[in-house]
Amino acid sequence: MSYQGKTVLITGGASGMGLLCGQCYAREGAKVALVDINGEELSRRVEEIRAYPAECVGICIDIRDYPSVEKARDEVVERFGSIDLLINCAGGAECRILNVHGEFHELPIDVFDFGIDLNLKGAVYFDHAVLAQMAKQNSGVIIHLGSITGYEGSANNVAYAASKSALMTGVTKSIAQAGAKYNVRCVCIAPGPVLTRPGMANMKTMMGRAAEPQEIVDLIMYAASDKAAFMTGNYILIDGGRHLFQM
């Protein structure tokens, strides 16, 4: 599973599973680029990783802005020479992030737009920009983060559910098809509740608990490794059996 000397670009890298991916890959000898909108947290986390020691760069952008996404891609290539792995972690449910409450039809439509821009377009923008680089290299892996919400829906966070559903099927399949001739794989990891926030502990699963972030990151690292070289265009639910309640 060696990523020694390879370049890993992670969006949403200042916290949660994105940060944990960055820390794990840095410990394996990868050159790590963390992208996040939260500049302060990003700088702190980049310094911590550099102290391992490891090569790490932080790029503070809003992934909803395509020109910034292209600039981030160029900065990483200029600094590290390649992008071998893209992990699209940035995202989250719009009502939680915007701190708005109410029924879907009562909320301003901007809430929906925000959720789509962040969770769907942000990831696809990175796929688009980075696939251009991976095609030149004739190699690469792209990982999407789906969600059990993309499987079961959400009455309030409609954009989040729609975006995660799209990432899990249409986008992952399409990018896998677009990337195949360039030796680029695309896989989506779709977690159930994960303890990146204490609130997730209350969500129901068959296993009676939420996941530790490391359990999800281990699967991401497997799917991105050469051990999973035959895996592309699919999503994997890792949800403690929560989807079984829907049957």
Ligand SMILES: NC(=O)c1ccc[n+]([C@@H]2O[C@H](COP(=O)([O-])OP(=O)(O)OC[C@H]3O[C@@H](n4cnc5c(N)ncnc54)[C@H](O)[C@@H]3O)[C@@H](O)[C@H]2O)c1
């Ligand atoms: N935590 C869970 O229970 C869970 C479950 C299923 C799926 N997921 C998905 O996994 C991924 C990671 O989740 P997490 O809980 O580790 O996330 P998190 O909330 O800890 O981190 C998300 C990061 O994305 C960054 N971000 C938000 N908006 C951004 C923007 N516009 N541009 C750049 N960066 C931005 C945030 O600053 C933050 O650092 C997300 O896509 C999430 O939807 C999480």
